[in-house]
Amino acid sequence: MAAPLADAPAGETRVPDPGAVERRPRGRTALIIAAAAVLGITGGAAVGYGVQAGRAPTPPAALSQPGLAYPAKALAADRVPDPLPVAQDRRVRTDGDLRKLLVPRPAGWSENKDMGLVRDGWMGVEDYVLGFTNEDFMFGRLLEADVRRVAAAAWKKGEYGKAHVCLVQFGSGVNTSAADHAEDQRAYMSGDEDGAGNDGNAIKGSLSGRYYVYKAELKPGYMPLYRARAVFHRGDVMAEINLIDTRPISKKDIRTLAERQLERL
Template sequence: MEASEAVESAQNGPAPAPEAVPEPVTRSVSRRRTGRTLALIAVAAVLGVIGGTAVGYGVQAERPPTPLPALNQPDLAYPAKPLPKGEEPGPLPASEDAGAKTEGDLRKLLVPRPAGARENPAGPRDGWYDVASYAGEFSDESWMLTFLGENHLRRIAHRSWESGENRTTIVRLVQFGPSDVVGALEHARDQLSYMDAEEHADDVGDAIEGSGNGRYYLYPARREAGYLDLYRARAVFQRGDVMAEIDIFDTEKISKKDIRTLAEKQLERL
């Protein structure tokens, strides 16, 4: 075959399939660019654009299931006969029954706004927070709506405030109904699972004393020419059927004491 024929054949024949180029692996997708002024910080906090809070679910979905350890416990002992009438144990008092607290108005369990703090004009009003808005804070809104539905999301209580010159604080209580799994625990675990990533807190955080599974974090400062520095602190924990999440944003450094104390106060109310 002459060279001209070879060229013509190559031009008319099927083009070779391009090599697959792997997509870059990212652990978060911001819905909007983060600003540095107080107004933009407040809006960003409400919309959930800082931190890619749904990344844990994507990471978790790709992991193989972790086998549960074998059950190894002695047989449960039951009384041979029912206790005589009048000798049955009574119900737990409300002070000892964690579930009794969350059966009432969940909004009343939100940590109160500190003295001198101001209402956050950029965010939703304190009170109930609708599921569509909450799911919209995550990089995969559809996935989150499915997750919340499958785990029997019950309701979300919200409170936020401003304090100091440029500080915004947001507190959420996310409550789940009865299910085959503890939805609040699953939600908390997945939110905690990505916090040590470089693009997030880049740290394992510190335990919230008394929570059993909660942690709090300080994020590295985010700096960009022409903007104020942005600092963030976050706390996540689960108590019973409620997952609590607290975020603080500021243009000044946030101390560990600030986020730890607020998390402990919220834990006490649950």
């Protein structure tokens, strides 16, 4: 006979259900199983590393070598293509006398010998930066950009008309120093504080070159001052043209000079 349960009413005997199963606490058992799993994984990894360390190094697969894209033998003399003519090979032109690429002096203009910064068609970098507000900064900036040389021309017309052309050449290679220098100047030109205050006009034949005509500078007691400028680049040469006069400067004047200079680069 089954023993009475503690919670059975007085005078009654409760028989346990033979189908019932007593539930055991899960906390300790789950912890033991998890610990065993971690030990198993750690031990397996350690054994695997040990086995791998004991094996001899496996040599890498051989690199594939595609077939050569050029002939194994040099072409015969009668089949070698002719080199580009100088008129089409820009590298030949720009590596030569850079002064020869300066735009010719327009009719009505004469050489301005009073501008001592230009010597025999050349201008030192230290003299070129004198035209910028922050000379020291620009000098260091150009040296970092691998500036190579500056060819320049200075002209005058009438009593107050002056023109200045500069070709700033940078070292050839993967850098884009000429394009960067031109872009920096164009960004300045579109400003309202010291620049022309407008976006200028595109130069025909140039992807990004532009020319600008400033508003007249009027000061009491002084004659009005008119200025125009063109900034563009081609290859490793950045070109800029500046016109100054006490009379208005037309867009045609600066545009024509810029287009002629671009054709020579």
